[in-house]
Amino acid sequence: MPKEHSCTEPGCGKKFLRAEHLSRHRLNHQPKQIFQCAACPKRFVRKDLLRRHERRHEKGMWFRNSGGVVAEGDNDTASLLHDSTSYTQESPQRALESTAMFTDREQEDDVRMSDESVKMLPYEQEPAETYGEQGPTQTYGEQEPTETYGQMDEIENMQVNNTDFLPALPDQEVTSLFFDPSITIPDPALDFEWLFDNLSADLNNPGGMPSVVSPQSSVSLPGISPPAFGAVQSPVRIRHSISSQSSGSSPWAEVRTNLLKALNSLTQDVLMSSFFYPNNLAGFWDLYFENYHPHFPILHKPTLDPVSASPLQVAAIVTLGSTLSGDAGHFDVANKIHDSLRYIIFGTPDFDPPASLWCVQTLLIIQAHEKMFSTRKHHQLAHIFHGAIITLMKRGVAYQHTTHAPGSTATERSWHQWVEIQASNRTAFFGFVMDAQHTFMFGHTCILSVHDVRLPLPCADVLWECSRPEEWDRMMRKTPESPGFLPVLKRLLARTPIPPHCSAFSRLILLHGLFSVTAHLKARDSVTLGVGRGGPSTANSPRLDAIDTWKETVERAMDIWSFSLVSRSSSLALEASRPLHRMAYAAIYTDINDIHILAGAPSLLGSMLSATDRMRATARVRAWSQSHDSKKALYHCLLLIQETIFTGQLYSAASDNIALRPWSIYHAALILWAYGAMARERSNPQHEQQRISYSAEEYLVRMLMLLRNESDQVDVIAQETSELLLAVRESLEGCRWELLQEAWETLGRLIK
Known part of the structure; x- marks a missing residue:
């Protein structure tokens, strides 16, 4: 032995x-x-x-x-x-x-x-x-x-x-939605180095990447890309008549009872509002799933029952849906509900880490509502609580695998289990999308990095929309697996096309991956000021050559991503990507905070600005306007306004169901104005009387032509922005979102 x-x-x-x-x-x-x-x-x-x-x-x-x-x-x-x-x-x-x-x-x-x-x-x-x-x-x-x-x-x-x-x-039962960086903290200076690794090898390997020509590169203009293929859909809000269900027999009567009980701390004038009539609640619910759900499909509609779901989650859904209703009174009631909704959720046991999945989803929907549809106060509060929500998500979410009925089949149990995990991944991606998107759109600090999202991309829409376990089981067998987010993003930076079976939501996520990379590398450049790069300490790191030219690399990746917009089928997620795609180019080459300060617009961060802050911002914008990078930003801003407002159909931001499209064209107008203001500052005063006023369309056509030809006359035409600003301002007329109301007023001051 x-x-x-x-x-x-x-x-x-x-x-x-x-x-x-x-x-x-x-x-x-x-x-x-x-x-x-x-x-x-x-x-x-x-x-x-x-x-x-x-x-x-x-x-x-x-x-x-x-x-x-x-x-x-x-x-x-x-x-x-x-x-x-x-x-x-x-x-x-x-x-x-x-x-x-x-x-x-x-x-x-x-x-x-x-x-x-x-x-x-x-x-x-x-x-x-x-x-x-x-x-x-x-x-x-x-x-x-x-x-x-x-x-x-x-x-x-x-x-x-x-x-x-x-x-x-x-x-x-518990899983973290994001990678927790507290375990291993990478070197901030080299954190993105691996994303740019072997880019040249990938490009020179004929077997590693198919040869593609981007629809963005059909015009032979160095550094400036033409518009993508595909007709831009007309931005029309999808309105539906409010359901005429009987309030006595409809399940929405029970939903109303649940809501009033959960929100009993609100004032009586809110609780007794017609907002809570069963037929109105049903209409708001439909508006959400037909207009906002395609933007961020984090909820599984086939299994989400408004009667049995958490009333607080239902409240977040119907208040966001109500922003598209025709009744301004209902919009005001929704804002009053949001004065307390977040804090009511904070007081529930499900908020304690690890939070329930419904709790995290609800907080993110609240954040979307308050950031992009409500008052400035709510917008700033959403920004303040954003970091807390991300921290909560890193602490993990609790699954409810044990709550299924005892008599359910193995397929039903597997389906519900799959739905929970797929929903948690989608929820994590939604948090990441808002984090990356709002760095440029609102000047907020990026909290998440692409390294924090080590998940596969969301599954195909046809699989997510299955309403029965048997249908899901059948589709699961013949639907390709979703690739990982990080591997696809890295291949995108190496100019490899996105796999064709990636869903529209996945493509929206990948675009925001490029947003996030841009934000972090701009922050790195701002902090390091280029010191130490290219010196002896980096001699053994061949990837730094690629990362030091990251702007060109990211811009080429966006060219490849633009193939996503060439689609036979319509998709609200891809339609929402069109203005963001243009803004993604502009984000590489501009600092929107400085341009807001120069324009005298209300601070995006709600902070007080001193005279010194304004002088420094003006100096930075002046230096930007003299660089070649500014021309690239101008080009995509011109295309964005052209594709949105001058399509042959009247565009009204008040009836647009793409949340950030109006804000995007406002930013594009500010960037064009800022360049024109700096060009006027550089121009000869003797030429002031020779200036010619151009209509908005003439300005767009001439500027695009001059930029493509790299003409020296760009500065002359760039000064004539008044008619363009007027056209953009008219398109923003009547918006309920307070930040767009401020944008309308800012454009009015610039025109005068």
């Missing part, structure tokens, strides 16, 4: 045939170093086990005790099933794998791992393992005692069990 090596730790008593196995086992009790998986909550006491675990993520696996399985078609399925002892045939093949993805960055970290890491025997030397239905056992080729590990495979995973290192949260 071979000698046994027993663990002497109190309460353990496990036995091993080899001393080195016992030595490795002791690391569970007294770890020397903890290794955190970047893609899931698992932690390890050995680097080689972390690497093995990460390779399983690459194959589409999640983590043990969470029902994760390998993707369909994996030849190694039989040998890898032990990664999830809770695997059953009823589990959907891709239901839980979407919670996290392994990224290229971790692969690079492995390659850079120095020889100074803790030396461990390679895992190939560990005992061979066989797995039966009763769980893992070890065989040594002879009649040896069996070691039982229960639910966890100790020799392979050696996951830290000490509660000091890992919170005792059930993996299947």
